[in-house]
Amino acid sequence: MTHIPKSHPRYQSLMLRELISSGMKNGLVHETGLIAHGRGEAFDYLLGEDTPSIADEACKIAAAQLVLANDPVLSVNGNVAALVAQDCVKLGQVVPAKLEVNLFHRSAERMNLICDVLKNAGAASVYGIHGDARIAGLDHNRGICDKNGIYGSDVVLVPLEDGDRCAALKKMGKIVITIDLNPLSRTARTADITIVDNVVRALPRMVKYVQDMKQQDKETLKNMAMLWDNMDNLRKMLGVISDRLHTLF
Numbered sequence: 001m002t003h004i005p006k007s008h009p010r011y012q013s014l015m016l017r018e019l020i021s022s023g024m025k026n027g028l029v030h031e032t033g034l035i036a037h038g039r040g041e042a043f044d045y046l047l048g049e050d051t052p053s054i055a056d057e058a059c060k061i062a063a064a065q066l067v068l069a070n071d072p073v074l075s076v077n078g079n080v081a082a083l084v085a086q087d088c089v090k091l092g093q094v095v096p097a098k099l100e101v102n103l104f105h106r107s108a109e110r111m112n113l114i115c116d117v118l119k120n121a122g123a124a125s126v127y128g129i130h131g132d133a134r135i136a137g138l139d140h141n142r143g144i145c146d147k148n149g150i151y152g153s154d155v156v157l158v159p160l161e162d163g164d165r166c167a168a169l170k171k172m173g174k175i176v177i178t179i180d181l182n183p184l185s186r187t188a189r190t191a192d193i194t195i196v197d198n199v200v201r202a203l204p205r206m207v208k209y210v211q212d213m214k215q216q217d218k219e220t221l222k223n224m225a226m227l228w229d230n231m232d233n234l235r236k237m238l239g240v241i242s243d244r245l246h247t248l249f
């Protein structure tokens with residue numbers, strides 16, 4: 001691995017690149033995951049690589065929905081496993097929520113590898129390998145899921161996703177939460193709650209919010225969730241980006 005000094009102005013971003021790059025070399029990340037990461041980087045640049053308060057609002061609502069859920073599942077793909085395996089496990093433990101590996105570029109090797117990474121990070125069990133159920137209307141491998149995992153869930157977190165699974169999960173009546181740096185993506189516009197933030201900043205915040213909200217009255221959380229307007233939050237996020245572009249020079 002290339003030595004990156006902490007003093008480098010783009011230290012955090014370069015370290016994430018290293019994680020994705022070594023994830024690809026180890027077989028966790030699919031080669032197209034590099035492209036997805038690059039797109040995320042570009043949008044993160046527009047955010048100033050920081051979490052705006054508008055994005056944090058979405059993070060709180062997502063935490064509330066996870067606390068309110070009966071059978072929540074966190075969906076993990078290659079990029080997510082390479083960047084935030086430990087945070088996924090932590091979030092799964094505090095909610096508590098099941099973890100399921102769900103891949104667009106599904107292969108037995110990658111499924112097993114990602115399951116192992118999550119188990120090594122402390123997950124007691126990981127769903128996804130059985131693949132004994134299908135999400136209706138999805139002809140590709142993302143439609144394969146576990147009956148006792150995503151298929152039976154009521155709330156699903158799908159970070160770094162492409163749009164059609166999100167819509168298909170919603171059709172099944174599930175509440176879908178996504179984390180996507182691109183506020184214009186189909187997933188961002190289809191999900192019930194879109195956190196426009198880097199997954200590496202969003203997941204640790206969600207862990208903290210879930211811990212806090214578990215002490216709160218359920219009715220308060222339900223009211224918060226009921227008042228949520230995802231499109232309005234996305235509009236505000238575009239406003240944040242546009243203001244930043246106008247004030248940079």
Ligand code: PTJ
Nearest residue numbers: 033036039040077078103104105160162180181182198199
């Ligand atoms: O591991 P697999 O086989 O399931 O494949 C996963 C990838 C990521 C390759 C696949 O889902 C894919 O191609 O995704 P897309 O359609 O490129 O969408 C990924 C979205 O995530 C884009 O909108 C990116 O802007 C966004 N993104 C990338 N990195 C981050 C991110 N959002 C939040 N945090 C990031 N670190």
